[in-house]
Amino acid sequence: DLLTTDVQSYIHANQHSNPAAIALQKSPFETVTARELAAQIDGMQRVKKKIPAWLEHTGLYFPEKLNLEQASSSATGAFKSSLIAKDSRVIDLTGGFGVDSYYFAQHARQVTHCEINEDLSQIVAHNFKVLHVSHVDCIAGDGLELLRSQETSYDMIYIDPSRRVKQQKVFCLEDCEPNILESQDLFFSRAPYILTKLAPLLDIQLALRSLAQVKDVYVVSVDNDCKELLFMQERNYLGSPQKHAVRLLPDGPHL
Numbered sequence: 001d002l003l004t005t006d007v008q009s010y011i012h013a014n015q016h017s018n019p020a021a022i023a024l025q026k027s028p029f030e031t032v033t034a035r036e037l038a039a040q041i042d043g044m045q046r047v048k049k050k051i052p053a054w055l056e057h058t059g060l061y062f063p064e065k066l067n068l069e070q071a072s073s074s075a076t077g078a079f080k081s082s083l084i085a086k087d088s089r090v091i092d093l094t095g096g097f098g099v100d101s102y103y104f105a106q107h108a109r110q111v112t113h114c115e116i117n118e119d120l121s122q123i124v125a126h127n128f129k130v131l132h133v134s135h136v137d138c139i140a141g142d143g144l145e146l147l148r149s150q151e152t153s154y155d156m157i158y159i160d161p162s163r164r165v166k167q168q169k170v171f172c173l174e175d176c177e178p179n180i181l182e183s184q185d186l187f188f189s190r191a192p193y194i195l196t197k198l199a200p201l202l203d204i205q206l207a208l209r210s211l212a213q214v215k216d217v218y219v220v221s222v223d224n225d226c227k228e229l230l231f232m233q234e235r236n237y238l239g240s241p242q243k244h245a246v247r248l249l250p251d252g253p254h255l
Helices: 005-013 019-024 034-050 052-056 065-069 074-081 099-104 118-130 143-149 180-190 204-210
Strands: 089-092 110-115 136-140 156-159 193-198 214-222 225-234 242-249 252-254
Touching (some): 019 034, 034 065, 074 099, 089 099, 099 110, 110 118, 143 180, 156 180, 180 193, 204 214, 204 225
Parallel strands (some): 089 110, 110 136, 156 193, 214 242
Antiparallel strands (some): 193 225, 214 225, 242 252
16 A cells, blocks of 8 residues: 555655654555654655665665664665676575665676565565566575575675664674574585675674684775675685775775
């Protein structure tokens, strides 16, 4: 019902309104509540800040606020996509709202988006159709279980482990979900490269002692605000990791 023409027209007409005020009004639609309308308007406003190009398309469905808060921005998503080889096969084990998978698809031949939340996986699949992204497979399920159950090989595994466990923020690798330290051998048996996104407050040296065969570390900032730590692991790499400070500015990345 939220995707009908009348409701979409209302959401777009009120995209600059205060969602809290919309939630307190009487809904003009019998099958859609004011709270649902407010949630979609709030989602549109958040996406406008993070991934404004998406709003050139109508008919997007916005998930819960937490899913949007945890999503990458267009700047960080585009930078991560520059780290993968053209025409590669990528699996995103913790796909979330799909921003990173969307940008990987700009370079990769095939992207597999795994999301354990079935509702969110369906939302991402719908949005990718709206965004005309055709070579992303959306799988509702545990990405780690998918790797264990299949012998499929990929060019790169991407993982963004959750840093919010039981409503509390965590900062140690072993406390994140899933625990990627327990799956290093599995990852390298399926792909030569592993790209991991971690919290900017993480202790880099501690992470380097825990993660094997790290080739590059990227400290990524947007408008001088540190947003992400990226660890690129390469199978059988024995050298010292190279550390890169990356500033994402309107004219592109500055290393």
